[in-house]
Amino acid sequence: MLKKNYPLTYSSWNEDEIEQINKVIKSNQFTYSKQVKNFEKIYSKYFGMKYGVMVNSGSSANLISIASLFYKKKNPLKRGDEVIVPAISWSTTYSPLQQYGLKLKFIDVDPETVNVDFIKLKKAITSKTKMIVAVNILGNPCNLSEIQNICKKKKIYFMEDNCESLGAKYKNKFTGTFGQINTMSFFFSHHISTIEGGMITTNDSELAEIMRSLRSHGWTRDIINKKKFGINKKRIYENYEFILPGYNVRPNEIYASVGISQLRKLKKFIDIRRKNFNLYQNIFKNNKIFNIQKEVGVSSAFSLIFIFKKKFSHLKEKIYSDLRDNNIQFRLITGGCFLKHPVKRYFNYSVFENVKNANYIHENGFFLGNAPVDLEDQIINFNKIIIKYY
């Protein structure tokens, strides 16, 4: 009998994670301490980056990252600076940019990869551009080294929002290592899960120190090299000196201890995800109804994307209804085209040329879940359901 139920998310935990949580409970140390610092070290080493700063979500990672660039000594970001962003991403890729008064320039996506259209991105850069935010959509890397090179040449900040693509590779190098700042999410169902959680990596020691302060109230306490950072220890009153308008977005010891356990399994998880992804590619590569996601580099296969071809978009409601009847969950691709959401009225933005691909994908695309479990039956069953429309 084929399994009919195909949810969007699956847990990747087993008794290892429970054991880690129990250890934290027994230690009686719940708030930010050794486990977080340990996870940051293990994590940054795994990805070949100098510094890791853990926070309580991928959204917080984006917030702290953008904020940190405003407090750099040299060449800080300023309100009104222009930032290039892709038209498809999650809301909290954009929110910190709005909150810090930046001007967004939206670029359309490539209809095959669903990532930012690199040709358009290149054309959109002007002397006003101060930063590019690249987002690797649903496991699939952007043209990261090309964007990195442009940013270096033009002295533009480069941030990689890698919240959906942990463990993917571009030109044999992990995503989330190309930007001056890279952000990750460990939300439930992501490549590794710490319940909620996120990480920022950077090779810039000044940015890492600023992030550590911003993460914890804006105080000096977590700055590692106080002297280098210009903090006179004598001035510090009982460890409570505030130097930046900070937040409290710290993770706790439970998140970090689970993160350590999950990171050990990342490769195995991605191998299983990729097996499902390869099956999806084999079954659907020549199908009549949908375009599927074209892989760039080595995808970490977050989800299985389907975009109705124009000729078959009239089947949308029928097929969605079939999926509901068969208990197959599906959803909007990432957050869809951001410009379709009412929240845009709060943003200072422009659109480079147009975002017709992003609009089309928003209206005609969906994804099915992928996870580190064998989904062969589920994927075959989905195909059986739609095959009658071929």
Ligand SMILES: Cc1ncc(COP(=O)(O)O)c(C=O)c1O
């Ligand atoms: C591209 C992108 N950025 C940021 C986030 C935010 O991550 P979190 O849910 O951990 O806050 C997400 C969420 O999945 C995302 O897809």
